[in-house]
Amino acid sequence: MPRFFVALCGIVFAVTLLTVQVALFTGFSNSTTLPIAESTADIWVTAPEMLYFEGTLPLPYSDVAKVRAVPGVQRAEALSLSVARWRSPHDLLALGRVIGFDPNGTLFDPDGADRSTLQRLRAPYAFAIDATQMGILDLHHTGQSGLIGALPARFAYVTHGTQPIVSATFFYTSLETANAYTPSALSFFAPPGAAPPPLEGSDPIMYVLVKASDPSASAQLAAAIERRVPHVRALTRDAMIATTRDYWVKRTGIGFVLTLIALMGAFVGVVIVGQILYTSINEHLQEYGTLKAIGVNDAYLYGVIALQASCMALIAYFPSLALTFGIRAISAGRGVDILITPGGALLVLVIALAICIGAGMAAMQRVTQADPALVFRA
Amino acid sequence: MQKEIAIAAHDLRMTYPGVRPVHALKGVSLDIHQGEMLLVMGPSGSGKSTLLSIIGGLLTPTGGSVTAAGTELTHLRRKELARFRLQNFGYVFQGFNLFNSMTGSENVELAFHVRGIQGRSARRAARDLLVHLGLEEHANRPARDLSGGEKQRVAIARALAGNPCAILADEPTSQLDAENGAIVTNIFTDLARSRGTTVVITSHDYRIRRAAERVVLLDDGRL
Numbered sequence: 001m002p003r004f005f006v007a008l009c010g011i012v013f014a015v016t017l018l019t020v021q022v023a024l025f026t027g028f029s030n031s032t033t034l035p036i037a038e039s040t041a042d043i044w045v046t047a048p049e050m051l052y053f054e055g056t057l058p059l060p061y062s063d064v065a066k067v068r069a070v071p072g073v074q075r076a077e078a079l080s081l082s083v084a085r086w087r088s089p090h091d092l093l094a095l096g097r098v099i100g101f102d103p104n105g106t107l108f109d110p111d112g113a114d115r116s117t118l119q120r121l122r123a124p125y126a127f128a129i130d131a132t133q134m135g136i137l138d139l140h141h142t143g144q145s146g147l148i149g150a151l152p153a154r155f156a157y158v159t160h161g162t163q164p165i166v167s168a169t170f171f172y173t174s175l176e177t178a179n180a181y182t183p184s185a186l187s188f189f190a191p192p193g194a195a196p197p198p199l200e201g202s203d204p205i206m207y208v209l210v211k212a213s214d215p216s217a218s219a220q221l222a223a224a225i226e227r228r229v230p231h232v233r234a235l236t237r238d239a240m241i242a243t244t245r246d247y248w249v250k251r252t253g254i255g256f257v258l259t260l261i262a263l264m265g266a267f268v269g270v271v272i273v274g275q276i277l278y279t280s281i282n283e284h285l286q287e288y289g290t291l292k293a294i295g296v297n298d299a300y301l302y303g304v305i306a307l308q309a310s311c312m313a314l315i316a317y318f319p320s321l322a323l324t325f326g327i328r329a330i331s332a333g334r335g336v337d338i339l340i341t342p343g344g345a346l347l348v349l350v351i352a353l354a355i356c357i358g359a360g361m362a363a364m365q366r367v368t369q370a371d372p373a374l375v376f377r378a
Numbered sequence: 379m380q381k382e383i384a385i386a387a388h389d390l391r392m393t394y395p396g397v398r399p400v401h402a403l404k405g406v407s408l409d410i411h412q413g414e415m416l417l418v419m420g421p422s423g424s425g426k427s428t429l430l431s432i433i434g435g436l437l438t439p440t441g442g443s444v445t446a447a448g449t450e451l452t453h454l455r456r457k458e459l460a461r462f463r464l465q466n467f468g469y470v471f472q473g474f475n476l477f478n479s480m481t482g483s484e485n486v487e488l489a490f491h492v493r494g495i496q497g498r499s500a501r502r503a504a505r506d507l508l509v510h511l512g513l514e515e516h517a518n519r520p521a522r523d524l525s526g527g528e529k530q531r532v533a534i535a536r537a538l539a540g541n542p543c544a545i546l547a548d549e550p551t552s553q554l555d556a557e558n559g560a561i562v563t564n565i566f567t568d569l570a571r572s573r574g575t576t577v578v579i580t581s582h583d584y585r586i587r588r589a590a591e592r593v594v595l596l597d598d599g600r601l
Contacts (some may be wrong), residue, residue: 180555222510295464295490297457 007276011312011356014269015320018355019340019348021265022323025258027337028346032248033241035099038162039079041107042210042218044240045225048233052247053240054081054097058204059232065201066229067208071169072221073213074111077105080180080204084171087147088138096137096169098127098148100178100205105164109207110172110300111159121174124195126156128172130163148181166248210234237244266351274359275310281363288367298368302361309360311351320352321345381411384446384576385433391441392428392599402428402591403439404599412543413574415566419584420596425547426580429596431446433578434546435463447543464493468537470547478522482513482532485521491540507535511565527558534565544576545569552582563589 001207004190030037035053045067047057047272060080067074074208080100087093101108103118112129120126137146148171161168180196182204197207212221222234235243249255271374281288320346321340328338383516384424385408392403410416410433417575420426425500431437433444435451440488444451447466454462471503476485490496495503508517530550537545547566551559567589569575587593595601 043536217397286473286475287477290469290471292460293434293463293469294489294492295462295467297460299494 003231005282006299006311008316009048010272010276012226012319013270014355015313015316015348015352016323018265018269018351019110019320019324019345020261020327021258022348023275023328023338023340025065025262026255026341027339028165028258029245029249030336030341031337032340034162034165035110035119035170036237036241036244039209039237041074041077042209043222043225043234044144045076045208045229045232045234046206048231050233050235050243050312051251052244055247056081056206057181058206059197059208060201061203061205062372063229063232064205064208067210067225067232070221070228071224072213072217072224074109074213075105076197077102077209078175078205079106079108079207079209080175080176080182081206081346082204083147084148084169084181084205086137086169086171089146090138094137094169096133096148096171097167098171099177099298100173100175103174104136107188107211110162113159115273117157117345121172122279123154123156124175125152125180125311126154126173127159127177127245128159129155129169130164130198131158131215139140153181154247164348166252166254169225170341175198175199175205188258198217206307208232223263245276266355269355270359273309273312273356274362277305277312277356278363278366280308281305281366285366292367297374301367302364305360306357310353313356317349321348345362383409384412384414385410385578386445387429387433388428388444389442389443390432390439390444392425392432393440402599403432403442405442406435406596406601407442407600408594410544410578411574412576413570415589415591415595416571416579417590417598418578418580419582419587420580424598425545425597426601430546430578430580434467434469444487445533464540466540466543468540468542468545470530470533470537470545470550472552474521474526474533474553476521476529476532476536481518482524482528482535483508483517483522483572485532486535489536491583493540494549500546500580503537503539503540507538508532511535512561523559526554527561529556529560530558531565534562540571542575545578547577547581549581550579551581551586556600557600560585582587 050056064076071128082098083095084098086096103121109118121128134140139155142155142157145152147153159172176196176198179199206240210225212218218236222236225234226232230351249259290303324338324340328340331338386407387406390403390406394400394402405428418426420431421580428437431448432439432596438452449462451459451462477488480488483501483504486507489498490503505517508514511534513528513531513535516528521529521583523533549563554562563585572576579590
């Protein structure tokens with residue numbers, strides 16, 4: 001029993017390692033698309049050069065009206081994105097991103113805030129940030145102020161779970177305030193204390209968010225927008241998520257590293273489980289030899305080993321999942337998203353079973369090559 | 379009347395390869411009759427276990443042939459040999475080779491399972507064998523908790539599971555006390571006389587020597 005317990009601990013360790021790494025990868029992958037998930041838009045209209053959410057070129061604000069005029073568009077709102085240079089009350093410097101949206105609108109709402117909370121961003125130079133970013137920006141409570149560029153910035157409310165781990169701090173604010181913070185905007189030179197002016201047609205925005213009259217026909221509407229509005233690219237929500245996720249996962253070092261770590265987790269799992277099963281089979285070689293001597297065929301023995309390996313994988317799986325939830329709880333609020341989705345949990349179960357059965361089959365070679373006559377050597 | 383030949387070994391040779399090859403058998407010929415209880419004796423290293431392994435279809439000789447139940451074993455492929463063993467032979471080992479975490483009954487049931495007999499039928503058949511060998515009270519105890527004599531009787535029950543034409547036993551009483559050694563010897567005698575099962579035993583036990591129909595002496599790989 002103690003030997004079985006030790007073996008089980010080894011497998012729990014291997015499966016936990018795998019689960020955490022799959023959860024980290026899922027969390028990372030999910031995190032990269034958080035701003036898109038915060039929107040209820042069916043279509044995202046942007047520059048044709050767009051690579052991912054933050055990697056795109058500006059459109060003129062006048063494009064919002066053009067998009068709104070396309071038949072089938074129920075609602076269109078602007079979303080802007082620019083670089084922010086933050087200076088805290090204690091002169092701590094940080095880089096961030098200003099995301100401007102319409103707090104009176106319905107298509108973008110960080111953290112699903114209610115109307116009254118969103119209205120706080122109507123105040124000039126008010127912003128919201130994710131709770132995980134407060135320490136980075138040297139902010140301790142709402143109401144504190146700092147500077148973005150040369151203009152004032154007041155901490156209006158806190159969001160939760162809205163900050164991608166790959167991005168600099170997102171400052172959520174109104175379109176007008178975001179436009180004022182944009183270094184190229186004329187309003188950058190606005191006199192101190194003045195409210196930022198409304199956007200003009202030539203002011204830069206990054207996205208036009210679109211609600212379709214018929215969401216099921218989003219793809220057709222996206223194609224219609226591209227035909228009717230020159231020099232834009234229109235992506236459905238799913239396409240926007242896939243484009244951004246693929247960029248981070250497939251085209252960046254961090255995606256490669258996390259993929260590599262997940263694969264290494266699986267490899268380490270194979271080695272650990274393989275070693276455990278190999279040792280276990282070696283210890284029971286006489287018993288397997290007895291079965292072979294009796295005349296049991298290899299298929300039966302493979303079945304026994306596969307059953308044993310599957311049982312071990314299943315027994316180890318649930319403690320591993322519990323441990324991963326524990327690690328997730330410990331890491332919560334530290335900007336690391338260990339995300340365990342039902343799909344991810346199922347994937348880990350399948351991989352754990354594959355690892356255990358695969359390792360068992362490899363260890364089985366020891367049995368198939370064993371001489372059945374060994375049973376007569378006491 | 380002359381009994382039918384159950385196992386015929388002809389000019390068996392076995393050489394274990396190595397830096398210094400070991401010639402374990404050097405031309406052994408032997409006919410074993412149906413229902414005969416044959417004892418193979420000989421000093422350690424004389425080739426007894428090798429001979430038992432070869433005539434039991436566990437080891438392929440480097441020379442010679444073995445015919446059992448009308449089948450030439452040396453011509454069979456590994457899979458065919460395994461099937462032949464399953465259908466024709468039962469084995470009893472010096473160290474019992476039971477699955478210690480299983481009960482006595484489960485050990486015997488396993489022998490039925492691998493022959494395709496499952497569930498209640500396997501349980502009933504296993505119980506019948508254990509009752510026949512006087513183990514009804516110990517059937518549900520884990521094998522690890524049984525005495526040496528009980529373990530060996532469970533092992534014999536397991537060997538009998540497929541109703542084999544021959545039982546091959548390697549030093550079956552060497553780890554048993556006198557009383558249990560006598561019980562096991564009587565079981566083998568009864569198997570040969572009443573059921574007509576061919577029993578081939580390697581042993582130094584004088585009780586088996588007295589009970590055996592024929593004793594052959596193996597020395598340095600030769601009879």
